[in-house]
Amino acid sequence: MSLEEKLEMLHRASGAKSFAGFAELVDVNVQTLRRIGHKGECSDRIINRIAGRFQGLTPEVLADPTQPLPSNLRVIPRPPKSDDVAIPAEGEQLRRYLVAKRIRPAHLAETMGVTRTQVHYYLKTHKFEESNKAAILAALKVPASAVFIDQSILLRHAGQRPATNLLSVLMIRPEDRVTDAPSLTDEMLNFTPLLAPPGRSFYVSPALLEAAPADLARCVAIQITAADKLGPTFQPGAIVLGRLVERQDWRSISTTTAALIMGGRLSVRRLLRNDLGANQQIEVGSFSPQDGPSQLIHENDIEAMFAITHILLSPA
Numbered sequence: 001m002s003l004e005e006k007l008e009m010l011h012r013a014s015g016a017k018s019f020a021g022f023a024e025l026v027d028v029n030v031q032t033l034r035r036i037g038h039k040g041e042c043s044d045r046i047i048n049r050i051a052g053r054f055q056g057l058t059p060e061v062l063a064d065p066t067q068p069l070p071s072n073l074r075v076i077p078r079p080p081k082s083d084d085v086a087i088p089a090e091g092e093q094l095r096r097y098l099v100a101k102r103i104r105p106a107h108l109a110e111t112m113g114v115t116r117t118q119v120h121y122y123l124k125t126h127k128f129e130e131s132n133k134a135a136i137l138a139a140l141k142v143p144a145s146a147v148f149i150d151q152s153i154l155l156r157h158a159g160q161r162p163a164t165n166l167l168s169v170l171m172i173r174p175e176d177r178v179t180d181a182p183s184l185t186d187e188m189l190n191f192t193p194l195l196a197p198p199g200r201s202f203y204v205s206p207a208l209l210e211a212a213p214a215d216l217a218r219c220v221a222i223q224i225t226a227a228d229k230l231g232p233t234f235q236p237g238a239i240v241l242g243r244l245v246e247r248q249d250w251r252s253i254s255t256t257t258a259a260l261i262m263g264g265r266l267s268v269r270r271l272l273r274n275d276l277g278a279n280q281q282i283e284v285g286s287f288s289p290q291d292g293p294s295q296l297i298h299e300n301d302i303e304a305m306f307a308i309t310h311i312l313l314s315p316a
């Protein structure tokens with residue numbers, strides 16, 4: 001029995017409605033799966049991955065054309081996720097770490113001695129082989145806990161999780177505003193409510209389902225203070241949603257309000273004029289003339305910028 005025939009049988013046994021769904025089930029790119037079926041050749045790594053999703057199927061049987069597949073094939077169910085909380089794929093966790101630390105994938109590729117294409121594949125990987133994970137951590141010179149979520153901790157504390165971390169973001173209270181951009185983005189991009197740093201809070205609200213963009217990992221909830229001088233549009237105590245804007249996109253930011261990190265402190269200001277393209281400056285101010293004059297800020301003085309996209313909570 002050819003490998004292509006075996007893959008078709010596994011597809012039917014899996015119950016997946018499409019071949020793409022079957023590819024997702026076995027965690028192999030759909031084009032790769034079609035190609036190895038046609039060629040009849042496959043790496044041991046992928047053979048092990050496919051066989052590992054079916055009870056009673058060994059890699060040796062799957063790879064050997066002289067051996068038929070077992071008749072009682074059953075998909076091995078994935079471990080249940082308490083409260084249906086999604087744990088990001090390990091490739092996504094790696095991507096968030098690289099973004100937080102401002103490490104270019106090309107630099108990681110050079111350090112590891114692999115191609116950029118290989119690193120791109122890593123960033124799309126659901127779960128790393130231990131050898132690949134060790135090589136990545138060795139290149140980054142950090143322990144696994146700095147990059148990857150310890151799932152054993154999640155399982156031990158499953159009952160302590162909120163209903164879903166898809167509706168929660170890191171909360172920036174007034175006392176949290178003394179911060180630097182690398183520390184805040186690191187916390188934000190690797191944030192899960194269960195593993196929130198001591199003293200750190202998170203904001204959970206159904207409003208996030210409608211207000212937030214697809215990637216909540218790039219968002220924070222910020223509590224407005226009187227020092228922001230944003231009345232009457234934003235009253236002290238209001239909670240707004242801020243989306244991290246990459247530096248290369250600062251010049252095209254179009255929201256009327258933004259949170260800026262400058263000199264180790266976060267503040268929320270009204271954007272009056274964006275002149276970063278011509279003069280590397282933005283003009284910020286308030287919504288009321290009585291709250292003082294506007295201010296010009298040079299691009300080099302800005303450590304990070306968050307576009308304020310929604311009001312999550314208005315004080316009574």
